[in-house]
Ligand SMILES: [Zn+2]
């Protein structure tokens with residue numbers, strides 16, 4: 001359950017803190033002033049797709065130019081991952097640069113002509129008057145998580161035949177395959193069994 005702790009009116013964002021002490025920040029877009037907003041806090045993220053071993057350090061600068069919201073800064077996180085070779089669990093320290101411009105979703109509906117000039121920026125959309133920073137951060141971290149995480153570049157993985165973790169010990173499956181004479185012998189033996 002989320003508890004509403006305080007609404008920091010004039011500075012334009014609300015912090016919602018759960019009973020466990022984790023915070024979740026939402027920005028009220030209409031309250032962002034010309035000076036912009038600076039966020040520096042720790043965010044706990046725990047979704048099915050993304051697990052952090054410690055809360056993420058979020059440092060963001062938020063500015064509003066007419067209806068567009070610019071979010072720039074960095075997120076430092078320790079992400080819990082599973083190695084794609086040995087299936088071992090490990091955590092990876094990541095520093096993700098954030099550079100996103102948010103447009104109101106209504107803009108799309110109105111079919112207004114909209115040209116994106118700055119292609120160094122990612123693009124997002126917001127609905128209503130709120131920007132969910134946790135969603136933003138989760139997205140940005142996930143974009144930077146490797147498709148095939150490796151616990152180490154030199155990870156030897158699991159033996160595809162017997163499942164032995166080759167980082168821990170070796171097995172004999174590989175040996176048999178590399179010797180073609182034995183492979184032929186094995187074939188003959190197999191055929192003999194039938
Ligand atoms: Zn591995």
Ligand SMILES: [Zn+2]
Pocket residue numbers: 159160161162163164171172173174
């Ligand atoms: Zn093996």
